[in-house]
Amino acid sequence: MSVAWQAGQLPVNSANGLLNGVPGIDKTPPRILVKSTSVKRGGRARVQFQLADDSGTVTAKARLLYHGKTLLSSSRTFTDVDWSNVYVFWFDVPRSGVPTGRYSACVRGTDMHGNSAQRCATVTIR
DSSP states (O other): OOEEOOTTOOOEEETTEEEOSEEOOOOOOOEEEEOOEEEOTTSEEEEEEEEEOTTSEEEEEEEEEETTEEEEEEEEEEESOOTTOOEEEEEEOOSSSSOOEEEEEEEEEEETTSOEEEEEEEEEEO
16 A cells, blocks of 8 residues: 655544545556567477566556567456566467567556556577
């Protein structure tokens, strides 16, 4: 829970003690870093990313794009996110039928208050 302290607020008694102020509105989006990677056709691509948010809970939607078109996507909610953790979005690349070149791996993180941010990195398929 985020708390914004304001001068002049009356104290409020609660079961756990004394709280001065009113709860603040979370307007801070999650922090995201996506790392570039490369993979050979027929291999498994591992896209590593980091997440952090003051609420501790983030729903991450990972997408693989080619020329702006979404080829696949996956969503997962992570609790107790911590910047020191490395999260992984992985997918298998077929041996044929997939053009070599540069793709984009994007991760959009949304916290419990609806704040969101997106970061992308390059995935090179060889």
